Amino acid sequence: xxxxxxxxxxxxxxxxxxxxxxxxxxxxxxxxxxxxxxxxxxxxxxxxxxxxxxxxxxxxxxxxxxxxxxxxxxxxxxxxxxxxxxxxxxxxxxxxxxxxxxxxxxxxxxxxxxxxxxxxxxxxxxxxxxxxxxxxxxxxxxxxxxxxxxxxxxxxxxxxxxxxxxxxxxxxxxxxxxxxxxxxxxxxxxxxxxxxxxxxxxxxxxxxxxxxxxxxxxxxxxxxxxxxxxxxxxxxxxxxxxxxxxxxxxxxxxxxxxxxxxxxxxxxxxxxxxxxxxxxxxxxxxxxxxxxxxxxxxxxxxxxxxxxxxxxxxxxxxxxxxxxxxxxxxxxxxxxxxxxxxxxxxxxxxxxxxx
Amino acid sequence: xxxxxxxxxxxxxxxxxxxxxxxxxxxxxxxxxxxxxxxxxxxxxxxxxxxxxxxxxxxxxxxxxxxxxxxxxxxxxxxxxxxxxxxxxxxxxxxxxxxxxxxxxxxxxxxxxxxxxxxxxxxxxxxxxxxxxxxxxxxxxxxxxxxxxxxxxxxxxxxxxxxxxxxxxxxxxxxxxxxxxxxxxxxxxxxxxxxxxxxxxxxxxxxxxxxxxxxxxxxxxxxxxxxxxxxxxxxxxxxxxxxxxxxxxxxxxxxxxxxxxxxxxxxxxxxxxxxxxxxxxxxxxxxxxxxxxxxxxxxxxxxxxxxxxxxxxxxxxxxxxxxxxxxxxxxxxxxxxxxxxxxxxxxxxxxxxxx
Numbered sequence: 203x204x205x206x207x208x209x210x211x212x213x214x215x216x217x218x219x220x221x222x223x224x225x226x227x228x229x230x231x232x233x234x235x236x237x238x239x240x241x242x243x244x245x246x247x248x249x250x251x252x253x254x255x256x257x258x259x260x261x262x263x264x265x266x267x268x269x270x271x272x273x274x275x276x277x278x279x280x281x282x283x284x285x286x287x288x289x290x291x292x293x294x295x296x297x298x299x300x301x302x303x304x305x306x307x308x309x310x311x312x313x314x315x316x317x318x319x320x321x322x323x324x325x326x327x328x329x330x331x332x333x334x335x336x337x338x339x340x341x342x343x344x345x346x347x348x349x350x351x352x353x354x355x356x357x358x359x360x361x362x363x364x365x366x367x368x369x370x371x372x373x374x375x376x377x378x379x380x381x382x383x384x385x386x387x388x389x390x391x392x393x394x395x396x397x398x399x400x401x402x403x404x405x406x407x408x409x410x411x412x413x414x415x416x417x418x419x420x421x422x423x424x425x426x427x428x429x430x431x432x433x434x435x436x437x438x439x440x441x442x443x444x445x446x447x448x449x450x451x452x453x454x455x456x457x458x459x460x461x462x463x464x465x466x467x468x469x470x471x472x473x474x475x476x477x478x479x480x481x482x483x484x485x486x487x488x489x490x491x492x493x494x495x496x497x498x499x500x501x502x503x504x505x506x507x508x509x510x511x512x513x514x515x516x517x518x519x520x521x522x523x524x525x526x527x528x529x530x531x532x533x534x535x536x537x538x539x540x541x542x543x544x545x546x547x548x549x550x551x552x553x554x555x556x557x
Numbered sequence: 558x559x560x561x562x563x564x565x566x567x568x569x570x571x572x573x574x575x576x577x578x579x580x581x582x583x584x585x586x587x588x589x590x591x592x593x594x595x596x597x598x599x600x601x602x603x604x605x606x607x608x609x610x611x612x613x614x615x616x617x618x619x620x621x622x623x624x625x626x627x628x629x630x631x632x633x634x635x636x637x638x639x640x641x642x643x644x645x646x647x648x649x650x651x652x653x654x655x656x657x658x659x660x661x662x663x664x665x666x667x668x669x670x671x672x673x674x675x676x677x678x679x680x681x682x683x684x685x686x687x688x689x690x691x692x693x694x695x696x697x698x699x700x701x702x703x704x705x706x707x708x709x710x711x712x713x714x715x716x717x718x719x720x721x722x723x724x725x726x727x728x729x730x731x732x733x734x735x736x737x738x739x740x741x742x743x744x745x746x747x748x749x750x751x752x753x754x755x756x757x758x759x760x761x762x763x764x765x766x767x768x769x770x771x772x773x774x775x776x777x778x779x780x781x782x783x784x785x786x787x788x789x790x791x792x793x794x795x796x797x798x799x800x801x802x803x804x805x806x807x808x809x810x811x812x813x814x815x816x817x818x819x820x821x822x823x824x825x826x827x828x829x830x831x832x833x834x835x836x837x838x839x840x841x842x843x844x845x846x847x848x849x850x851x852x853x854x855x856x857x858x859x860x861x862x863x864x865x866x867x868x869x870x871x872x873x874x875x876x877x878x879x880x881x882x883x884x885x886x887x888x889x890x891x892x893x894x895x896x897x898x899x900x901x902x903x904x905x906x907x908x909x910x911x912x
Contacts, residue, residue: 203568203620203621203622203624204624205620207564211670211671213558239594239596239606241594241606241608241614242608243608243614244610246632247612249608249614251596251606251616253596253597253598253599257598257620259596259598259616259618261614261616263560265558265560265671268558269559269560269671271630275626277620308675310685311683313564313668315564315626316568316620316624316626320661322663324665324666327689328666329666329686329687330665330685330686330687331684331686331901332686333684334684355869356867356903357903372896372903375896513710514689514710514711541896547689548711548712548727548898
């Protein structure tokens with residue numbers, strides 16, 4: 203069971219002539235054998251609903267101030283040609299009725315409501331975007347989060363955590379950005395990766411012959427993101443890497459106590475923290491704690507890489523940059539704007555180093 | 558005058574108990590002083606509409622086969638907190654009513670209908686995507702097409718031709734791809750650019766010290782796409798380039814007759830042809846004609862670059878590749894998949910050369 207929801211809107215320079223508009227479009231609904239119900243809007247223009255065959259339902263509103271909206275809901279399996287004809291007839295008629303008065307007419311791609319596969323995964327800045335998802339590859343609720351892997355025709359498998367697009371197989375740009383955009387030499391270096399359960403970073407850093415990579419991760423997705431992680435997650439220990447499936451905070455604290463340090467710390471934990479102990483009462487406190495501990499285990503010549511957020515969330519980014527100024531160890535930072543294919547928004551990445 | 562259109566959908570494992578659902582949610586509408594109208598759907602489940610204050614209008618449908626959809630239309634300037642409260646109350650109540658029976662619940666970012674600035678510019682493969690447009694910079698209907706330049710917070714100015722996103726100031730990736738992705742040496746070469754009215758290609762090729770660039774273009778946008786075109790369009794003639802504001806076909810025919818040839822031909826004409834003479838009766842015929850003429854003026858060692866379309870339009874791309882096999886001069890080709898930031902879909906670029 204699914205519904206296609208079509209919209210057709212006219213923005214006018216001057217208010218529409220309601221009686222003329224209604225007279226003009228009514229024959230179209232009559233021809234389609236749709237039964238009209240007129241509603242009293244208490245002074246907010248004309249509003250009529252129409253019930254047709256096959257469960258078709260339409261709403262026509264002529265607002266008092268120059269906007270006409272039309273909605274048509276059709277059930278899955280309805281005759282697409284008939285539906286198209288109705289919309290075409292209505293659009294054509296309205297273009298005639300409103301001739302010379304149209305600022306804009308807009309007929310959007312139909313909303314797909316209740317489809318077997320959900321294609322709408324809003325951006326971090328809250329915009330509605332439709333993906334070309336054709337298959338649910340994997341879905342599970344772990345103790346920490348809802349994990350989905352969906353297949354996109356163009357982006358390949360996409361990892362979605364708690365409804366946020368996390369990484370797709372098309373997104374090498376993300377991995378490259380959070381590794382310093384190719385400007386670093388990892389050969390012979392000691393690297394700490396926080397998070398990165400998709401294996402993308404590990405897979406790319408391994409290729410660069412580091413001395414040792416330590417990765418702290420809660421969960422893996424080695425099965426369904428092969429293009430991203432290759433085979434590096436098949437074993438938790440390799441020649442130059444070790445994956446510890448453990449909570450970051452206690453391990454980082456232990457490293458800091460032991461005086462263990464790294465040339466690179468790459469923080470790829472999701473923006474929403476996976477686990478917060480009572481001492482960290484908010485997302486920001488968690489971020490600050492991880493940052494502080496990361497800088498503690500960073501060598502004086504080392505670099506800390508992390509993702510920020512989408513370019514449009516300027517307030518959140520400013521808050522993060524302010525936080526960088528308040529760490530127990532003074533740091534400097536630079537940032538870079540990167541286009542990650544499956545995100546449909548530009549993403550900010552940070553490089554942080556000790557002053 | 559604008560409308561926010563909110564949706565809230567529940568996909569259920571088993572059909573909802575209609576009387577229990579209606580009993581459960583009715584108090585919420587009553588509390589909001591919304592007047593219910595029950596509709597006869599002729600066997601297609603429960604359908605009620607509600608009219609509330611400030612022109613609010615809601616539709617609740619409980620479909621027979623496990624889908625519940627809710628629509629709420631509110632006029633611009635309505636009390637956002639009240640609207641949010643209504644949606645929250647409804648979502649919470651439904652989650653209780655359908656507990657254990659919910660496959661998925663979805664509350665999308667509100668559709669912005671009739672807004673001053675239109676933010677919906679569907680992708681080439683017909684998906685609904687919302688842009689972060691905050692200003693209409695320029696709008697005009699030329700003889701050939703509707704030209705819009707809209708400002709996006711993250712992508713900068715975006716050129717939109719006949720409703721298709723053409724190029725944004727963020728899209729250097731497009732220009733680089735259609736120039737051969739940095740693998741070509743333009744120094745001392747003769748280059749022909751078809752289209753490219755935004756000036757991006759001209760601006761980038763000029764930097765590479767070619768012998769001469771000839772550009773055939775209908776229209777320019779030198780004012781509002783400065784980040785893309787720099788100052789190269791301020792004069793139609795420079796040290797190493799000449800811009801001819803003319804129709805491509807007759808000029809290409811003249812070049813072919815004169816035996817004039819080029820090292821590189823870059824075809825950046827829009828996918829929809831701007832002008833078709835009677836002899837070319839379709840888009841494809843126009844494409845074929847341009848291609849044939851371009852290959853005629855291409856040196857035997859030369860390369861022809863062009864955009865294809867989005868990765869998902871596999872049939873159109875196959876048709877184009879078939880066409881490449883039927884040119885009067887035999888050619889080979891390669892293609893590349895490129896992420897152009899403002900497109901929100903992967904784009905295919907072609908390199909074509911003489912066999």
